[in-house]
Amino acid sequence: MSIKILADSACDLSKEHYNEYDIEMVSLTVHLDENEFADGREIKPKAIYDAMREEKSPKTSQVAPQSFKTIFTSYAESNQPLIYLALSSELSGTYQTAKMMEQEVKETYPDASIHVIDTKCVSIGLGLIVLRAAELAKDGASVDEIIETATYHAEHMEHIFTVDDLEYLYRGGRVSKTAAFVGTLLKIKPILHVENGKLVPLEKIRGSKKLLNRMLEIMEERGTDFTNQTIGISHGDDLETAEKYAEMFKDKFGAHDIVIEMVGSAIGSHAGPGTIAIFFLNKEYK
Template identity: 55%
Template structure:
């Protein structure tokens, strides 16, 4: 039987990707100027970044239990097994809400094979996990095989990223406001990664050139067989920086493919314009 895939907008994949590959799409929500929007449906990332540059402070929220229950019920009636790969449970309550919705639907449809996986990934790192699942589904793998392989894939996926303005992370409580102020004065940029689904600071680096160099060094230190991988790059409305890191990665590692996409409204609302992130498979489990 065909395995139906489900993913949410925090995967930072283009909206067209879901339609073209018949993946059910769950939008997270953005609150801007006291109006609520559905990510990639009624608001686009560029609009959120432009608002942030004007001093606005958008907020985000997870999908409703009702939305998830309705979607899962529709899929249950179709009869195919379904796998929802969810945004990291350490960064959103979406996974927990999806588990509640799945349990509710399974009571009504006890034979429906619905599984919810906590990717512990974000942005295009999560997006690469969805692409990995899609390849497996297209090759006819069972839902058990896809679930196990996706979990293994996510366990090894590295997220290395930086932000242009520390103010946005300070607003979300990721760093202190004092650190954000000092960082802005001294051109200090933080380098962060994801550990067990949570954002963890790695280092503070002064100057853009040193920052990009260190990101490449971390790929060398942590990556495995990078030439055979698809590398992910996501950016906060900063195509210039994304193109620059792409050139460096191509020159150093010659990967199989590089996917570049803008960071979506939900993650962008917390990281801000100018964020730059790279994603690749690492040697060790995260």
């Protein structure tokens, strides 16, 4: 029996990816204007960014426990192996909830082949891991082979990103009000990365041109063999800039396999419009 890959909506993959690789998806919840929406199903990211430009503050909540219990029970009953690749546990309680539901379901179905993996990744960084796992599942790899490769990619996935307005990170508790005010006043753009699953400030750059050049330098410093891996770019409703980055990656690094997606509603609610993030491996592709 084939192995099923489960992802949460924070991986920011498109419906085309889910359909092509037969990936199952579970949604985080987005709260806007006193309404609740299933991320990736019931609301478009553009609606979130437009709302934030109007100074609204969308909120998010983790995947509901019952959603995991229903999915895990279904696969346990059918005796089909399931691997869930989760959003970083440092950014959401979704992983912990999934682990609790895994244990609960296994009390009834002790032999169920259900595996919950904390990738410590987010957005297309997570999405690229999900795609690699789904490729392996489609090719008939074993559970152990898929988990080993997915874990390797997760451990070596770089996240380098910037936001257009520090105010959004302030609202999400990522920077102080003073830093957000001063940064906006001086037109300072932060470069951040993910370290052990947490969002960590890396550098502050003044000016958009310097920002782009510095992000390329960091990519060159940390990455390896860009011609033999998939590079991810996610953007907060700024496809033009994302495509400009992609062309520079092709020209500078010889990259040819690049996935561009909009940052989804859940992650975008914290990052804001104008976010640009790049994702790549810092070790050879496996």
